[in-house]
Amino acid sequence: MADNDLLIPVADSETVRQTVSHAADRAQERDGTPTLHFVCPVSERPANAADSAAAAEAEALLDRVSVWATDDLGDDASRVAIETSLVGLDVYLFNPGDYADVFGAYARENGVTAVVLDPRFNPLGMAPLLPPLERELEAAGLTTELAPVERATRRGPITRSAGLGQFALLFGAAFGFYQLIATELTTVNLITGAITATIVAGVLRRVSTQGSVRPRRLVGRVGRMLVYAPYLLWEIAKANVAIAKVVLHPRLPIDPAVVEFDAAVWSELPATTLANSITLTPGTLTVDVTQRHFTVHSLTADARRDLLAGGLERAVRFVFYGRAAMRSATPSERGETPDGSVDSAGIDSAQSASRTDTNAGDSE
Known part of the structure; x- marks a missing residue:
């Protein structure tokens, strides 16, 4: 059902992975069989844009995005379709209006009315691109939404937030490994293994794990x-x-x-x-x-x-x-x-x- 579909322009940015995850979450909230349309603009137009290095890089990014989205959808991957496409191959993309035109044309062709934007989407490195792009898309009749993601920092903290899931994962791995090298399931090994696994999980759960445990x-x-x-x-x-x-x-x-x-x-x-x-x-x-x-x-x-x-x-x-x-x-x-x-x-x-x-x- 096209009304449930989402259009997500992507470029190589520090928050593109988070944007893909947010789009997958939005699709899971929708009824029916929505489709996620990931489009990547090819900003540089040589004589044969489809065979250019920029197009090859864009294809590689779309491959990554497709895998990320499928992974994020989990059990809903069979219900939510994923489409990827290069856009802008036959035009020269210079300003926000040019990008809005190619995105709008794709949206009309596929019956999509909602767009999810990466807050750091800026394929040409020009500033500012996103605010005027939003205005152009809305003027074209599309509903726009900025993915609620945070800009990645160059030096993140060594430790990360962690809950019971991370603790249980590390505890199970440490306990299983302890019993494996112990070679014998005795009461002493079970007790000492549990104590060791508890210490390992308590100390390393905020260092060795990343993201929520599903x-x-x-x-x-x-x-x-x-x-x-x-x-x-x-x-x-x-x-x-x-x-x-x-x-x-x-x-x-x-x-x-x-x-x-x-x-x-x-x-x-x-x-x-x-x-x-x-x-x-x-x-x-x-x-x-x-x-x-x-x-x-x-x-x-x-x-x-x-x-x-x-x-x-x-x-x-x-x-x-x-x-x-x-x-x-x-x-x-x-x-x-x-x-x-x-x-x-x-x-x-x-x-x-x-x-x-x-x-x-x-x-x-």
Whole structure:
């Protein structure tokens, strides 16, 4: 039902993640089957805007936004649809009126009447953009709402607010680990484990946890991790056999090289999981990770091809973002090549695939 739909313009800002979360909350409050329309303007218009670097960056942002929204929707992901689109490819966007025109045209085409704006939305870096943009959108007959988010600070506090959920999560993890290394369930181990877990949870709950604990989402991730573990072991076993063949070969056909690529994971824990999984797989070693940019040393050309084929990356996305995220483009489909160059044909096919897959189903 179009009356329940929301239009959310997005750009790479420090509050875009919070804006996406707020839009998902607003959609969950609505009846029927609302649709979240995330649109990203391409402000720079070269001769072929659809193939420009700016368009590729906008597509990557929309991929992230789609995964975030699906994750935030949780159980409602099957009821709330997600649409993503680039706008402004055929015009030159210079002032708030230009942005309002392309957003208004998209809204009329899709029957959307309500817009949620990121308070830090400013794709051109010009000031001020948002107040006049609001006025232009309202003049076009659209209802506008600023997402109630706070500007991120450069140096956040070491500790964060934490409640019973964070305490219970850390207590359970610490208690389970204590019993695992104790190897025997005795009364002494249970008592000392409970005391130790209480101390750990009490001291670290405001340091080691971030955000609220959602039990259903947590259970889903743990369940998917249990599926991922045997998959990882199988990949390790296959890589061991492949490396053993290379080592035992009379000519020792190794071809060591360093490959760099941007992984489609967007927070610390997924990136750490992927980096460790790559290192655990013989033939590849994670040398450095900067945000989502990975530098990996590979021993053979086959190891590089397997790495860029994206099996491990898709599996990690499955664990943290759900089934829908598995259909995102792999590094090779995004245009990454073993020598670190970018294949433009690969980028084109990846963009086409990402547009097809943005309406994926339930993340759980």
